Amino acid sequence: MKRSREIILLSHCILNANSKVEGLSEYSGVLFELTNLIIKRGIGIIQLPCPEMLMYGIKRWGHVKEQFDTPYFREKCRKLIQPIVNQLIDYKNSGYKILGVIGIDGSPSCGVNKTCSGNWGGEFLNNKLLVDKIHNLKFINASGIFIEEMKKIFRENNLSISFTALDETNINGSINKIKEFLDKSKSFEEEM
Numbered sequence: 001m002k003r004s005r006e007i008i009l010l011s012h013c014i015l016n017a018n019s020k021v022e023g024l025s026e027y028s029g030v031l032f033e034l035t036n037l038i039i040k041r042g043i044g045i046i047q048l049p050c051p052e053m054l055m056y057g058i059k060r061w062g063h064v065k066e067q068f069d070t071p072y073f074r075e076k077c078r079k080l081i082q083p084i085v086n087q088l089i090d091y092k093n094s095g096y097k098i099l100g101v102i103g104i105d106g107s108p109s110c111g112v113n114k115t116c117s118g119n120w121g122g123e124f125l126n127n128k129l130l131v132d133k134i135h136n137l138k139f140i141n142a143s144g145i146f147i148e149e150m151k152k153i154f155r156e157n158n159l160s161i162s163f164t165a166l167d168e169t170n171i172n173g174s175i176n177k178i179k180e181f182l183d184k185s186k187s188f189e190e191e192m
């Protein structure tokens with residue numbers, strides 16, 4: 001039997017840059033350098049849903065974490081994650097290895113180590129404070145809402161799964177870190 005029995009979960013836009021907010025993306029469709037690395041290692045891929053696309057569509061504005069930090073957004077995130085969790089439980093119970101989740105640093109939804117934060121919201125036409133508001137955007141060391149809910153739901157289901165992220169401001173550096181993450185996840189699973 002040729003299957004590796006190893007699986008990784010990728011944020012949706014790693015396999016489909018078209019789901020990102022218009023104007024953003026450092027690659028055209030699939031981030032080939034990263035997926036190629038995963039494919040060459042014989043690892044299977046589960047593509048996570050894109051919560052922002054499914055809630056706000058392709059014409060959405062860019063947001064900050066605070067705008068998604070609502071009970072409704074969190075509830076919808078949990079609904080999107082549940083079918084994935086069911087698969088992970090089944091795979092785990094059948095001896096498959098879940099190597100981890102690769103998110104997108106900087107995203108208000110899928111950030112793992114870094115997300116964007118700011119005092120955004122409200123009507124912006126004729127808003128003299130608009131430029132100030134845009135400029136109060138900052139990156140903070142925290143996860144996005146979708147990843148926060150994913151971590152919670154994994155814990156609730158006794159799924160011990162590690163997280164790492166792609167940082168589009170440094171794609172090559174990120175890919176090197178992800179390589180190390182995959183090596184570590186593999187040796188961790190072999191020890192268990």
Ligand code: SF4
Nearest residue numbers: 012013020050107110
């Ligand atoms: S980072 Fe997450 S929410 Fe943003 S486009 Fe990618 S998958 Fe969608």
